[in-house]
Amino acid sequence: MSKYFKYRSLDDLRRDVEERRVGIDLVDDIAPLLSPVTVAGRTLGNRLAVHPMEGCDGTLDGLPGELTVRRWERFGAGGAKLIWGEATAVVPEGRANPRQLLISDETAPHLEKLLNTTRRAHRERFGSADDLLVGLQLTHSGRWSYPEPLLARRAGSIDAIKGLGSEYALLDDAYLERLEDCFVEAATLARDAGFDFVDIKQCHTYLLNELLASRTREGPYGGDFESRTRFIMNVLRKIRDRVGDDFILASRVNVYDGPPFAPDGDNIGRPVAKRDYPWGFGTNADQPERPDLDEPLRLVGLLREAGVSLVNVTMGSPYFNPHIGRPFERPPIDGYWPPEHPLVGVQRHFDATATIQEAYPNLTIVGTGYSWLRHYAANAGAANVGAGRVSIMGLGRGALAYPDFGADLVEQGAMNDKKACIGVSYCTALMRAKNNELGQFPAGCVPRDPLYAAEMKKIGGTANAD
Numbered sequence: 001m002s003k004y005f006k007y008r009s010l011d012d013l014r015r016d017v018e019e020r021r022v023g024i025d026l027v028d029d030i031a032p033l034l035s036p037v038t039v040a041g042r043t044l045g046n047r048l049a050v051h052p053m054e055g056c057d058g059t060l061d062g063l064p065g066e067l068t069v070r071r072w073e074r075f076g077a078g079g080a081k082l083i084w085g086e087a088t089a090v091v092p093e094g095r096a097n098p099r100q101l102l103i104s105d106e107t108a109p110h111l112e113k114l115l116n117t118t119r120r121a122h123r124e125r126f127g128s129a130d131d132l133l134v135g136l137q138l139t140h141s142g143r144w145s146y147p148e149p150l151l152a153r154r155a156g157s158i159d160a161i162k163g164l165g166s167e168y169a170l171l172d173d174a175y176l177e178r179l180e181d182c183f184v185e186a187a188t189l190a191r192d193a194g195f196d197f198v199d200i201k202q203c204h205t206y207l208l209n210e211l212l213a214s215r216t217r218e219g220p221y222g223g224d225f226e227s228r229t230r231f232i233m234n235v236l237r238k239i240r241d242r243v244g245d246d247f248i249l250a251s252r253v254n255v256y257d258g259p260p261f262a263p264d265g266d267n268i269g270r271p272v273a274k275r276d277y278p279w280g281f282g283t284n285a286d287q288p289e290r291p292d293l294d295e296p297l298r299l300v301g302l303l304r305e306a307g308v309s310l311v312n313v314t315m316g317s318p319y320f321n322p323h324i325g326r327p328f329e330r331p332p333i334d335g336y337w338p339p340e341h342p343l344v345g346v347q348r349h350f351d352a353t354a355t356i357q358e359a360y361p362n363l364t365i366v367g368t369g370y371s372w373l374r375h376y377a378a379n380a381g382a383a384n385v386g387a388g389r390v391s392i393m394g395l396g397r398g399a400l401a402y403p404d405f406g407a408d409l410v411e412q413g414a415m416n417d418k419k420a421c422i423g424v425s426y427c428t429a430l431m432r433a434k435n436n437e438l439g440q441f442p443a444g445c446v447p448r449d450p451l452y453a454a455e456m457k458k459i460g461g462t463a464n465a466d
């Protein structure tokens with residue numbers, strides 16, 4: 001029995017939304033999601049996106065594995081017209097796990113094959129892939145890199161999570177300068193492989209997200225807003241110089257990091273800092289449980305000026321406040337019960353995204369945080385699109401569970417409750433499980449996909465929190 005999601009109809013959900021006074025609008029007619037949208041001159045056939053969802057199933061060399069191909073193929077045949085390819089490291093030491101994809105001269109031909117398989121799957125199912133956009137997310141995992149945390153800055157209570165003391169070395173300026181060029185090289189390889197866009201990832205407290213919040217870092221990459229945005233602005237300028245204006249640039253951005261949460265005696269998450277918290281981007285330093293969107297708004301303005309035409313708005317850290325990024329029904333293995341009803345978390349996503357979209361009405365904004373709504377996600381997405389609060393609705397866990405949600409929306413006009421994500425965080429449990437010969441289990445949807453139910457059996461109760 002679900003603890004939170006108890007709705008038998010859209011009206012049940014509407015009633016709960018009203019009683020809890022969360023401002024989430026739900027409409028019956030999902031047509032706004034099925035209308036086309038143009039991004040930098042390319043028209044997408046609908047306003048449905050698959051968020052980047054890594055499966056931790058590449059080879060140890062960073063090539064796509066069998067399960068990577070299976071996942072992308074299913075997304076390709078699924079009907080969403082925006083496929084935001086998963087986290088792909090630009091340097092080996094910046095991978096988040098030993099099976100994360102890596103982009104290099106050696107791996108690029110394999111990524112090209114993965115892309116072609118995805119497009120072919122779409123063409124075979126829908127007749128054409130001309131109105132499909134497929135991109136790749138370029139990343140460096142920073143403090144969450146495997147096997148060594150690589151720190152952009154010191155950050156008190158965040159450092160404490162991994163027991164990193166003040167003696168732990170920071171990445172120096174020369175490393176960051178070289179890394180800018182690695183992002184440029186990676187973007188060029190992705191463009192040459194045929195991807196429609198690259199995302200320079202600035203979210204979920206990975207390296208570039210941390211740089212945005214590096215107020216206490218000295219030197220060119222830390223301190224004031226201009227210095228904290230130097231890395232991303234340099235990367236975007238250099239990519240443009242290298243590849244010209246035709247290639248679509250995108251960025252997935254944390255507009256709110258929030259503070260770390262830790263379980264109390266009842267295993268309910270509580271913020272470790274209630275005030276004086278200088279470590280978050282988009283985070284009110286006096287009240288870190290509240291977003292402060294001033295700097296994220298300025299950042300999105302800069303991105304737009306630098307030629308970014310697609311922004312995916314997201315928030316939180318999967319490592320220290322998972323309820324913020326992924327409102328859930330049941331906590332992840334290393335998590336806690338949420339301190340708020342998941343609808344509150346969904347609303348936080350929607351409101352922050354609307355603030356960004358309303359400030360930049362001509363920019364294509366992809367929204368996050370829909371999956372907890374299960375098969376009613378589209379009713380919220382259509383309401384948000386219809387009201388100009390977002391341009392495209394993305395599903396993360398929802399797409400892993402139900403890759404063909406787009407086809408069902410187009411062909412049946414609704415999502416199927418038997419196929420939707422139920423938010424029980426088993427995909428995250430698999431991600432956290434390291435105890436096999438490859439040092440990493442593949443992640444996928446345990447309740448909806450027998451292949452991952454079998455993987456879940458293998459990890460038994462031994463999934464660790466690392």
Ligand SMILES: Cc1cc2nc3c(=O)[nH]c(=O)nc-3n(C[C@H](O)[C@H](O)[C@H](O)COP(=O)(O)O)c2cc1C
Pocket residue numbers: 051052053054055086087137203204252314325326327368369370371372394395396397398427428431443444
């Ligand atoms: C198994 C798993 C893999 C993920 N991989 C990525 C990733 O590669 N890049 C990224 O930006 N976010 C990643 N995320 C976060 C999702 O894209 C998304 O932001 C999050 O799940 C919230 O959206 P949802 O409510 O639709 O699931 C991942 C999440 C999960 C559970």
